[in-house]
Amino acid sequence: MAAVTTMLSRSPGRHHLLLMPAVLLVLALCAVAAPFVVGEGLLRLSSEILLIFAMAQMWNLLSGYAGLLSIGHQVFVGAGAYGMFALSIHAGVNPYVAIAFAPFVSGLLAALVAPILFRLRDAYFTIGMWVFSEIVTILVGKSNWLGGQNGLTLSALRDMDPDWISPISFWWAAFAAIGSLVLLAGLMRSRLGLALLAVRDNDVAASSLGIDVWRSRFIAFVISAAGTGLCGAIYFLGPAHILPAAGFDPNWVVIMLFICVVGGLGTIEGPIVGTIVYFGLRQAFATSGNWYLILMGSVAVVVMLVARKGLWGTLHARYGISLIPIRREPPSDKTFGI
Amino acid sequence: MTPLLETSDLQTFYGDFQALFGLDFSIAEGETVAMIGANGAGKSTFLRSIAGLNTQKKGTIRFAGEDITRLRADLISRRGIALVPEGRVMFPSLTVEENLLMGLGTDRAGAWTLKKVYELFPALTSIRHSSSVRISGGQQQMVAIGRALLTNPRLLLCDEISLGLAPKITNDIYACFSEIKASGTAIMLVEQDIVRACQAADRFYCLLEGRISLTGRPADFGIEVISRSYFGTGDHHGLA
Amino acid sequence: MAWLETIVNGLLVGSLYALFGLGAALTFGVAKIVNVAHGEFIVLSGFIGIMLVGIIPIHPLLLVPLVIVIVFAIGFILQMTLLNRVVGKDPIPPMLLTFGLSIVLKNAMVEVFGATPRSINMGGLRFKGMEVFGMTLGVLPVIIFVISVSLFVALHFFLKYTRVGRTLRATGDEAQFVQLFGVNYRRAFGVATALALSMSAAAGMMLAMRSTITPFTGGDRLLIAFEVVIIGGLGSMWGALIGGLILGVTHLVGLRIDPNSGLLYPDIVFFIILTIMPRGISGWRQ
Numbered sequence: 001m002a003a004v005t006t007m008l009s010r011s012p013g014r015h016h017l018l019l020m021p022a023v024l025l026v027l028a029l030c031a032v033a034a035p036f037v038v039g040e041g042l043l044r045l046s047s048e049i050l051l052i053f054a055m056a057q058m059w060n061l062l063s064g065y066a067g068l069l070s071i072g073h074q075v076f077v078g079a080g081a082y083g084m085f086a087l088s089i090h091a092g093v094n095p096y097v098a099i100a101f102a103p104f105v106s107g108l109l110a111a112l113v114a115p116i117l118f119r120l121r122d123a124y125f126t127i128g129m130w131v132f133s134e135i136v137t138i139l140v141g142k143s144n145w146l147g148g149q150n151g152l153t154l155s156a157l158r159d160m161d162p163d164w165i166s167p168i169s170f171w172w173a174a175f176a177a178i179g180s181l182v183l184l185a186g187l188m189r190s191r192l193g194l195a196l197l198a199v200r201d202n203d204v205a206a207s208s209l210g211i212d213v214w215r216s217r218f219i220a221f222v223i224s225a226a227g228t229g230l231c232g233a234i235y236f237l238g239p240a241h242i243l244p245a246a247g248f249d250p251n252w253v254v255i256m257l258f259i260c261v262v263g264g265l266g267t268i269e270g271p272i273v274g275t276i277v278y279f280g281l282r283q284a285f286a287t288s289g290n291w292y293l294i295l296m297g298s299v300a301v302v303v304m305l306v307a308r309k310g311l312w313g314t315l316h317a318r319y320g321i322s323l324i325p326i327r328r329e330p331p332s333d334k335t336f337g338i
Numbered sequence: 339m340t341p342l343l344e345t346s347d348l349q350t351f352y353g354d355f356q357a358l359f360g361l362d363f364s365i366a367e368g369e370t371v372a373m374i375g376a377n378g379a380g381k382s383t384f385l386r387s388i389a390g391l392n393t394q395k396k397g398t399i400r401f402a403g404e405d406i407t408r409l410r411a412d413l414i415s416r417r418g419i420a421l422v423p424e425g426r427v428m429f430p431s432l433t434v435e436e437n438l439l440m441g442l443g444t445d446r447a448g449a450w451t452l453k454k455v456y457e458l459f460p461a462l463t464s465i466r467h468s469s470s471v472r473i474s475g476g477q478q479q480m481v482a483i484g485r486a487l488l489t490n491p492r493l494l495l496c497d498e499i500s501l502g503l504a505p506k507i508t509n510d511i512y513a514c515f516s517e518i519k520a521s522g523t524a525i526m527l528v529e530q531d532i533v534r535a536c537q538a539a540d541r542f543y544c545l546l547e548g549r550i551s552l553t554g555r556p557a558d559f560g561i562e563v564i565s566r567s568y569f570g571t572g573d574h575h576g577l578a
Numbered sequence: 579m580a581w582l583e584t585i586v587n588g589l590l591v592g593s594l595y596a597l598f599g600l601g602a603a604l605t606f607g608v609a610k611i612v613n614v615a616h617g618e619f620i621v622l623s624g625f626i627g628i629m630l631v632g633i634i635p636i637h638p639l640l641l642v643p644l645v646i647v648i649v650f651a652i653g654f655i656l657q658m659t660l661l662n663r664v665v666g667k668d669p670i671p672p673m674l675l676t677f678g679l680s681i682v683l684k685n686a687m688v689e690v691f692g693a694t695p696r697s698i699n700m701g702g703l704r705f706k707g708m709e710v711f712g713m714t715l716g717v718l719p720v721i722i723f724v725i726s727v728s729l730f731v732a733l734h735f736f737l738k739y740t741r742v743g744r745t746l747r748a749t750g751d752e753a754q755f756v757q758l759f760g761v762n763y764r765r766a767f768g769v770a771t772a773l774a775l776s777m778s779a780a781a782g783m784m785l786a787m788r789s790t791i792t793p794f795t796g797g798d799r800l801l802i803a804f805e806v807v808i809i810g811g812l813g814s815m816w817g818a819l820i821g822g823l824i825l826g827v828t829h830l831v832g833l834r835i836d837p838n839s840g841l842l843y844p845d846i847v848f849f850i851i852l853t854i855m856p857r858g859i860s861g862w863r864q
Contacts (some may be wrong), residue, residue, distance in 0.1 A: 069670060114848065119856040122669065123612045127804040128852060131845050134801065138842040250797065254681070261674050293685040295643075299679025306666055308671050340859065393755060411757035427755050429748040436744055444760035489759060529778065 019198075020185070031174035035167035042236065045338060047170045049279055051231045052255060056263075056271040057180040058227035059256035064266030065188070066220035069126045069202030071253055072135035073228055078247030079106040081236040082140060085152040090145070095156050096168055099233045106229025110222045118214060118221075151243035152159035154236075161235025161244050167237065172234040180227060184268050196220055198264075213336075257294060264310025268276030269323050274314045340403055342367045342524050343419075343493055347397035350380075350387045357383045359548045360397065365493065370515070370525045372535035372556075374568055376543035380529040383422050385495045389421040390414040402492070416444045420491035424498050426482040428470040436465040436480050441488025448490025449521050455484040457562070458514055465555065483511070493524045500531055512538060520528035532564055546570045583713045584830050588790075590719040592826020594788070597781035598728065599806025599818040600776035606807065607814070608750040608770035611661060611672040615680035617800030619775050622683060623782030624650050624698075624791045625691050631698050636697045639699035639721070644782050646776040650757055651717030657768040665767065680796070687793035696781070722784045730778055730819050733773070737815070746770055778803075803840065805848045811858030823838035824851075 024184055055077065063069045083105025087098040114134055118126045124212045124250065138170035147153075182233050195216045198206040207213045232252075255278065263274025278307045281299065285292035315321055341364035349529055350358040357380050360407035363541060365371045375381050386392045388399060390411030399407045406414055415421075422442075429437055438455060456463050459480040470481060479499060484496055500508040515538055520523060536556035543554035544567040552567035554561070580811075597618060605613045627645050631638050660679075665670040706717040738745035748758050749766040756763050785791060785799070805825055810817020825844045832843025852858070 069673070108856065110686050119857070120852060122809055123673075124852070124856065124858075125605070126612070127808055128849070130708075131805060131848050134841060135845045135849070138840050138845070142838065190686075229795055257677060258675070261677075265670075290685040290688050292681050294689070297681030297683075297685065298677045300680065301660070301675055304675040304678065305660070308664065343783065376710075389758060391757065395611055402676070410763045412760050415758050416760045423755060423758070427752060429751040431747040431751050436748075439741075439744065440756070440759045443741075443756075443761075485759070 013285035018083075024215075025179055026180065028174070034174075035170055039085070040166055041138070043170050047238070048167070049168075049275060050173040051235050052259070052278070052321075053227055053271060053275040054173070054176040054180040055231045055252070056256045056259040057165070057177075057184055057268075058224045058231070059253070060260045060265065060268075060271050061184055062220055062224035062255075063202070064260060064270075065184075065200060066196050066217055067203075068217060068221065068222075069251075070129045070224075071126055071257070072129035072131070072133035073224075073256060074248050074250055074252035075129075075136045076106040076110065076225040076228035077235070077249075077252045078140065078242075079109045079225075079245070080232035081242050081247050082152070083144055084233035085154055085236070085242055086146065088154055088156050089152060092156075095154055095160075095237060096172075099172055099237065102233030103230040107222045107226030109229075110225030111218075114218050114221055118217060134247060137244050140248070141244040149244065151241060151246075154240040157237075157240045161291070165229065169234060169237050171179070172263040176231050176234060176247070181222070181268065182282035185322060188201070188268070192216060192219060201270070210212065231278070258300055260310070261300055262310055264313025264316070267310070267313050267316060267322075269316075270310050270312040272323075274310070277311070281323050341365060342369075342402060344400045345388070345397065345509065346400075348384075348387060348399060349396040350383050350392050351394040352392075353394075357548055358387065358395075360549060363543060363550070365526055367492070367571075368522050368524055369541065370519060370527065371537035371538050372527045372529055372531050372542040373545055374529055374535050374542060374564070376530065376568060376570075381545055382497055382550040385421060385497050385526070385528055387479060387554070388414075389398040389419060389495060391421075396477075396509060403489055415445070415489060418490070418492035418533075419495065420477075420486035420489045420493070421495045422486045422497060422499065422555075424484045424501070426475070426478045428481065430469070432470055432519065433467050434470050434473065434481055435478075437470045438462075438484050438488055441485040444489040446490040450487045450490050452488065454486060458487075458517060458547045459484055476503050476511070479503060479507075480512055483514070487518065487523075491523055493526065494518065495526050495528075497528045499527070500529065500534065510536070513575050533561060533567060536564065544568055581831075581834075583715075584834050585712060585827055586715065586718065588827030588830035589823055590715070590723045590820060590826070591788075591830065593819075594781060594822075594823020595802050595806055595829075596819045596827050597729060597777055597784075598803035599783070599822055600733070600815065601809065602803045603807045603810065603815060603818045604733075604774040604850040605771050605779065608746050609657070609661070609665060609672075610669060610670065610750075610753075611676070611767075611771070613676045613774070614800065616774075616778060617798070618683035618687070618793075619649070619653075619795030619796075620678045620778045620782040620785065620799045620803075621791050621793060622660060622687060623775075624781075624786035625687060625696070625793075627783040627797045628691075628696055629787055636688045638700060638783075638787060639725075642725070642780055645732055645783050649779035650772045650776040652852045653696040653772035654768045656775075657771035658764070661771065662764045662767060665764075670682065676740060680800075683853070684793050684796060693792055694796070695792050696786070697790040697819060698786045699785050699824040704787070705712060711748075716754040719786060722788060725780065725784065727819075730815070734815065742769065743772075746773075770810035798841070802844070805844060806859055807832050808849050809819035809848060814858070817858055833852055 034046065036044065048149055059070065061317065080102035084095065084098045085104045087093045087101055088095045117125060117128050117132065141149050147173030195211045198209065198211055199213050199216050203213050232247065259271050259274030259278050262277050263272065277291050281292060281296055285295060303310060344364040346362050348358055348361040349356060358471060361384060371380050373384065383392060387395050390409060395407065397404055398506055406417065410437060429440065438452060448516055461477060462480055462484065463475060470478065499511060512534065515525065539556065541555055542553065544564060545552050546567065552564065588609055602613060602616050605611050623645055626648060627641060630641050630644065634641060645864050660675060661672055700718060703718050707714045707719050737747055745756065745761055746769060749761065749763050753763040756766065802825065806818050806821040809821035809824060824847065828844045828847045829841065832839050
């Protein structure tokens with residue numbers, strides 16, 4: 001199996017131009033069919049898994065690829081969800097449709113704060129991001145328009161057929177998950193993706209090569225925020241109720257961070273592995289209360305000690321395996337004949 | 339007689355990049371040896387390998403009979419090898435005197451004391467409480483040498499002391515070497531300036547692209563031959 | 579007069595914030611580690627204090643040095659066994675390791691100490707007030723202020739005038755090159771983290787004296803600690819003191835304007851300061 005994937009990844013990109021869409025099509029078809037086959041409970045869990053995965057991938061885009069470590073990403077989860085709720089409640093937009101506008105709300109928020117946050121570098125940015133999310137959380141909690149500390153309820157959903165809520169959530173979640181994969185794979189094959197990697201590895205050198213550092217980071221930041229906001233909106237469709245403490249819960253970023261760290265920051269496959277580990281641990285130890293969280297923290301510590309690049313990142317570094325090839329192989333690559 | 343320091347087949351790497359290709363080198367107690375070579379020849383890497391700052395290496399380094407190839411850098415300095423690093427490397431949070439006092443960290447007894455360093459470099463006396471980054475390059479170089487001497491080394495490694503300094507100041511600093519030699523310390527000078535290196539040294543090694551291209555006594559070869567070896571335009575290349 | 583009292587009280591609580599930040603500044607300044615578990619260590623120290631107060635029948639203030647020593651040892655072991663294995667050019671691995679550690683510590687504390695708010699029983703001292711220039715100030719906050727500022731001064735003299743202090747400063751400048759002077763920089767990192775955590779130990783003890791703590795208090799304290807160091811300029815000790823005092827005053831003045839604002843005003847001040855000085859107060863000078 002490993003040998004096969006190695007070969008796949010090493011053969012030049014043309015095969016994948018066909019392979020990738022085929023795989024995605026199959027995934028999409030499965031997603032369309034799933035609600036008719038799978039029971040309610042499993043469907044909800046699947047939605048959650050897909051959403052968490054997509055969020056982790058968005059965090060990965062910013063922190064792993066653009067090198068901007070954010071510990072305030074929960075602000076975009078909440079912003080997207082609140083945006084969707086507000087549109088539905090105050091403008092009467094159908095909630096299912098309002099979801100589509102959520103990314104614009106969180107993306108806009110990111111675009112507005114970027115000029116300030118981007119003045120800060122490294123650890124300063126990381127912590128500035130956290131403080132920013134705290135400010136937004138407090139302000140939302142004080143806003144009557146957004147329901148203050150009592151939050152908002154998606155009352156429009158009451159008039160709709162309850163049987164369709166879970167399937168539609170699921171489809172949105174599947175769209176977000178597959179979309180995040182396509183987006184990241186596509187981005188990393190683009191000029192922007194290369195620019196981002198260059199900026200992450202050495203921003204001074206990158207800018208001397210004519211790369212607009214600020215612009216590359218800005219685009220990554222806004223895309224990451226928009227995607228995270230979309231996931232937030234979809235997530236809160238199910239409960240149909242949101243509180244500042246839930247929407248802007250720091251645990252959101254803790255989960256994203258855990259998944260990327262354990263799986264491998266800066267790899268597309270890493271968050272897949274990380275998501276599996278996260279939900280595996282959660283499902284297996286959820287009944288043991290805090291011990292499961294202690295275990296989760298320990299896993300993160302151990303991974304940092306023995307496999308600093310994360311599980312997938314370490315495998316990739318050691319054996320060159322990759323499922324979703326995003327690196328452009330040099331034209332002289334001799335593996336063509338394998 | 340066993341040499342003070344001896345390397346055999348020393349190879350040093352930076353990741354996948356190899357910088358040194360099997361260097362055999364030796365220096366005796368009290369001797370002064372120059373290592374000359376162009377930019378990027380591997381001179382600094384060689385010194386850093388001996389001092390333990392570069393850890394990716396093969397071959398052996400023996401110091402006073404002991405194999406120190408895998409020894410941690412702080413323990414190497416405690417054995418009596420001091421490095422005056424390229425670019426001087428001040429500790430910016432420390433004053434001039436505090437920088438010098440760092441040299442006492444190896445806890446080695448010997449002739450060098452703070453007082454003697456100030457006698458060697460009187461110019462430092464008046465700036466002893468100044469910030470170490472607000473003084474001139476020549477003064478920084480004196481601090482770097484003084485700091486290394488205070489470790490009371492048996493072997494002093496000096497990396498490009500003349501770099502970026504006015505000739506007069508370089509002369510002043512080189513003038514001190516006779517005094518340092520008199521204290522019995524072996525000195526290894528890395529230089530790009532061939533003439534100066536050959537004047538100061540008993541023996542020289544010429545380093546070219548990570549390999550030793552020529553070695554001997556300066557008087558036996560003359561500056562011209564050494565220069566050719568330095569630039570890699572020796573006879574076997576058919577260029578001159 | 580009421581406003582002046584608010585400001586003075588802000589300075590008093592700000593000294594504690596400064597102490598939260600001091601440890602973070604020290605770990606960053608010497609070992610270049612952003613310790614995400616810093617808040618948990620503050621709270622853990624508080625709990626150790628609460629435990630010891632139950633066992634050793636002397637005044638809680640006298641137990642502060644003991645807790646400092648215990649946490650010093652914990653910090654040294656932490657750095658030598660765990661953090662030193664991931665330090666290097668990339669600042670992210672140590673940060674992520676401490677992130678995992680913070681989850682472990684927080685939830686382990688929930689298991690051991692429970693989630694109910696606890697505090698150190700200070701007897702009558704807790705609510706004792708005194709008149710100073712017509713203002714009514716709490717005696718305990720004043721004592722805490724004095725201890726905090728003394729710790730800053732003590733650390734200043736230690737770093738400035740002792741050999742270990744000099745070595746720590748040099749290690750913060752050039753960790754690789756201190757090796758040339760017989761210094762094992764990993765051990766220097768160990769001492770730095772140990773010292774940093776001892777400062778948080780004192781802070782945690784005094785926090786548990788002034789107010790209540792739960793295992794979840796760490797998150798907010800970490801935010802304060804980070805704001806303090808960043809306002810001051812990462813790694814700058816005096817910057818941390820000024821940053822802490824600014825935040826303390828803003829916090830109390832903000833709460834006076836709007837009792838439900840939480841940390842909103844300190845957060846906003848943090849942002850304004852950083853927009854003007856992206857490298858913090860001490861970075862501004864250079």
